[in-house]
Amino acid sequence: MKVSVAVNGAARTDEVEPRLLLVHYLRDVVGLTGTNIGCDTSSCGACTVHVDGESVKSCTMLAVQADGAEITTIEGLASGGELHPMQEAFRQHHGLQCGYCTPGMVMAATSLLAENPSPTEAEVREGLEGNLCRCTGYHNIVKAVLAAAGAGR
Amino acid sequence: MIPASFDYVRASTADEAVQRLSEAGEDAKLLAGGHSLLPLMRLRMATPSLLVDIGGMRDLSYVKDGGDSLAIGALTRHGELARNELARREAPLLAHVAGQVGDPQVRHRGTIGGSIAHGDPASDLPAACLALGASFVTASPRGEQTRSADEFFTGFLETALAPDEMLVEIRVPKSAGATWSFQKFNRRAQDWAIVGVALARNGSTRIGLVNMGATPLRATAAEDALAGGASPAEASSRAGDGLAPPSDLSASAEYRRHLARVLVRRALEEAVAG
Numbered sequence: 001m002k003v004s005v006a007v008n009g010a011a012r013t014d015e016v017e018p019r020l021l022l023v024h025y026l027r028d029v030v031g032l033t034g035t036n037i038g039c040d041t042s043s044c045g046a047c048t049v050h051v052d053g054e055s056v057k058s059c060t061m062l063a064v065q066a067d068g069a070e071i072t073t074i075e076g077l078a079s080g081g082e083l084h085p086m087q088e089a090f091r092q093h094h095g096l097q098c099g100y101c102t103p104g105m106v107m108a109a110t111s112l113l114a115e116n117p118s119p120t121e122a123e124v125r126e127g128l129e130g131n132l133c134r135c136t137g138y139h140n141i142v143k144a145v146l147a148a149a150g151a152g153r
Numbered sequence: 154m155i156p157a158s159f160d161y162v163r164a165s166t167a168d169e170a171v172q173r174l175s176e177a178g179e180d181a182k183l184l185a186g187g188h189s190l191l192p193l194m195r196l197r198m199a200t201p202s203l204l205v206d207i208g209g210m211r212d213l214s215y216v217k218d219g220g221d222s223l224a225i226g227a228l229t230r231h232g233e234l235a236r237n238e239l240a241r242r243e244a245p246l247l248a249h250v251a252g253q254v255g256d257p258q259v260r261h262r263g264t265i266g267g268s269i270a271h272g273d274p275a276s277d278l279p280a281a282c283l284a285l286g287a288s289f290v291t292a293s294p295r296g297e298q299t300r301s302a303d304e305f306f307t308g309f310l311e312t313a314l315a316p317d318e319m320l321v322e323i324r325v326p327k328s329a330g331a332t333w334s335f336q337k338f339n340r341r342a343q344d345w346a347i348v349g350v351a352l353a354r355n356g357s358t359r360i361g362l363v364n365m366g367a368t369p370l371r372a373t374a375a376e377d378a379l380a381g382g383a384s385p386a387e388a389s390s391r392a393g394d395g396l397a398p399p400s401d402l403s404a405s406a407e408y409r410r411h412l413a414r415v416l417v418r419r420a421l422e423e424a425v426a427g
């Protein structure tokens with residue numbers, strides 16, 4: 001089955017098995033390994049990417065379902081050597097420890113701000129409920145997202 | 154975990170989709186958002202031979218004014234429904250419930266049609282549809298058919314849908330939820346409800362329950378008590394009557410019956426307080 005997508009702005013077409021999951025397509029076919037696999041059961045959000053601008057768990061979508069879509073992964077956020085404001089905010093506010101959840105967290109957070117540019121703290125916590133972090137206790141992640149929202153205002 | 158192999162086709166109209174299904178027989182399945190089906194396929198608890206992808210039918214993603222009722226396209230995603238102004242005004246219970254399903258990522262993919270067709274007793278939107286007296290419009294090679302939510306959920310993950318039938322529209326009477334409440338009890342953010350209660354009141358009261366039996370169902374004992382003039386406290390004490398909720402890792406059947414009584418009381422109090 002042919003699938004044509006734009007990944008981080010670059011159009012490409014690949015021949016894939018229908019059962020190939022989007023996350024395996026991104027990691028193994030496209031070669032972008034920034035997107036992590038955590039739970040493999042749709043729960044943890046480590047595999048979050050954007051499909052047409054919206055956060056999606058890429059372990060719960062077939063690559064063929066993304067045909068015609070624009071996909072953004074964590075590798076597509078920084079531009080011209082500059083971190084994306086959300087990445088910069090995670091760095092500034094220590095929004096990560098081991099970093100495993102971070103790509104998914106950052107992708108979920110940028111999608112959240114696209115829908116709600118000035119969230120309250122409670123809205124940030126709720127908006128990230130699909131993403132689990134075993135290290136930080138979430139506190140600095142929430143701080144980082146609020147800071148990024150402020151920076152973008 | 155990778156699903157077993159299957160064939161895959163895309164359909165761009167409901168007619169085309171049901172045609173594909175009827176040619177392929179019982180082993181074929183529709184694929185909408187994939188957020189119930191793909192997890193099952195990855196666990197190899199579902200092994201369809203053919204997936205007919207209807208996810209691209211964006212013309213079946215809509216909320217329209219249908220006179221006395223609100224018409225919602227089956228491919229409308231939970232997040233779209235939750236944010237839709239018309240839905241928030243005319244079917245506020247349904248819009249609210251859509252915003253409580255899973256997490257934002259799930260709401261970006263999952264569809265109301267998939268949620269109803271899956272018939273999971275743990276899911277939220279079917280309970281809301283029962284409370285609101287919604288009806289479901291389907292397409293099949295035999296033509297269009299409309300069924301009430303009350304006659305739709307027939308067994309565990311089983312519905313009245315024929316193997317070659319596709320849900321195309323959900324209709325919600327506008328007046329049904331003049332006052333309403335949704336109570337979703339869970340222990341962790343993002344989780345499915347351990348028990349949930351969707352209550353709609355306009356003259357009479359209808360109560361849909363999440364996770365209180367093999368199917369999405371109504372709290373008929375409590376509804377009857379209310380209709381007979383019982384107080385909220387009396388009526389809610391009947392909320393688990395006649396029901397056989399599951400016992401599982403999250404809760405025993407007895408605890409679920411307790412939760413149903415507490416949550417129905419809270420829902421009644423909230424709906425009365427307006």
Ligand SMILES: Cc1cc2nc3c(=O)[nH]c(=O)nc-3n(C[C@H](O)[C@H](O)[C@H](O)COP(=O)(O)OP(=O)(O)OC[C@H]3O[C@@H](n4cnc5c(N)ncnc54)[C@H](O)[C@@H]3O)c2cc1C
Binds near residue numbers: 264321
């Ligand atoms: C992590 C996670 C958390 C979740 N939490 C919740 C929750 O809290 N509450 C809740 O209610 N749900 C929850 N869900 C389920 C979610 O709401 C699903 O999106 C929904 O149940 C199914 O919709 P879908 O479009 O993804 O359907 P799919 O998975 O594509 O399909 C489900 C079934 O319905 C059939 N089908 C789909 N569309 C149609 C149609 N139009 N006509 C006929 N048959 C059709 C398919 O063949 C399949 O059998 C969760 C899911 C995940 C992954």
Ligand code: FES
Binds near residue numbers: 042058
């Ligand atoms: S790996 Fe996709 S949600 Fe955990």
Ligand code: FES
Binds near residue numbers: 096102132133134136
């Ligand atoms: S930083 Fe380790 S899981 Fe989040």
